[in-house]
Amino acid sequence: MIITKKRDFKELMENIKNYKSFFLLGCSECATLCGTGGEPELKAMKETLEAEGKSVTGTFVAKTGCQVLGTKVELKPFKEALDKTDCIIVMSCGAGTQSAVELYEDKPVFPANDSLFLGNMTRLQFFDERCSLCGKCILDKTGGICPITACPKGLLNGPCGGCKDGHCEISPDIKCAWVRIYERMKKLDRLQELCEVTLEAKDWSASQKPRTLVTREEKKK
């Protein structure tokens, strides 16, 4: 999931200082789980804006904010509220914000959140970054632990000299990614495999931005 946190409200207020009316758009998926774009957060934002003398023409939590066509269909019943609004505040990730940008070319759109990373929720509203979306996964060779993400230096060839007592020189709170990989492979009785594995210099072309992908197969004629 995409991990978001609320932007500094003063910055958002600075963005919207010249506008009077707003439509608030949230997302029922990641932003709801992060507590940045679900029903309670939209309600709180509406109350805060109204307390600041602004008006809110409508609010809606999209099912999946980054799904452009689905969001377009869901927003049809809100046409009047969207026509009336000066601008749209999107309370999801940057992808959801850009769905609104694509759908409402004539309206300014502002993000209410900062998008941080692709992460796992380990318990309620605790998030860990586990994958950097490199485009060519090597988890098959590293016991399922990603050194590109778990090692602050993204080292692919074992621990650096800064590893101390199994912890990372960047922070004692971080366990060295390569110690974790070693321990996991040992537990799985795959140490020999780890010794034999060769991680070639990574081809970063798969992470060249902006990336696109089409998975739909063309219909057979």
Ligand code: SF4
């Ligand atoms: S190797 Fe790449 S795709 Fe696999 S978890 Fe790490 S960053 Fe993500």
Ligand code: SF4
């Ligand atoms: S100590 Fe381990 S986790 Fe930290 S930078 Fe070195 S290899 Fe990476």
